[in-house]
Amino acid sequence: MFNIRIAVITTLLTFSSTSFAGDVDLPAQTVKKVKTGWGGEGIYLEFNEGHAPAGCLSKCFFIDRENNHLFSEMLSMVLSAYHAKSKVVVRGNCDSNVNNAVNVTAVDLI
Numbered sequence: 001m002f003n004i005r006i007a008v009i010t011t012l013l014t015f016s017s018t019s020f021a022g023d024v025d026l027p028a029q030t031v032k033k034v035k036t037g038w039g040g041e042g043i044y045l046e047f048n049e050g051h052a053p054a055g056c057l058s059k060c061f062f063i064d065r066e067n068n069h070l071f072s073e074m075l076s077m078v079l080s081a082y083h084a085k086s087k088v089v090v091r092g093n094c095d096s097n098v099n100n101a102v103n104v105t106a107v108d109l110i
Contacts, residue, residue: 024053028087028110031078041065041098043075045090052102056094062101074107081109 029047036043045061052059063078065071081088091106 023091023093023105025089025091026051026053028089030085030087031082034078034082037098042068042071043078044101045078045104047090053092053094056102057100058102060099060101061090061092061104062098063104064098068105070106074104077107077109086110 027049029049029051031045032048033046034043035046042065043063045063046059047061050059052061063071063074068074078088080086087110089108089110090102090104091108092102092104095103
């Protein structure tokens, strides 16, 4: 019985640390490209430095129009940073289901 409990706890800890790793703040980067999706799903970003969360398949970032309540504010901040050649810190995760892009959850102007 004790061995079963240890196995269950170990399994839960393993899955929770990988499945729910959460968002990551990336180093400050300069915006290289801001582009729209073909279906109006949101905005895609590319950065000169190319930082992305470990394990993500893409260095393209995605701000989801439908599921992000701060979409307009984030877009405004990114465009301001792009024109000012200022750096931004992007917070995101690999949970996006759109072209394997990094899902952006927050943007900070530096």
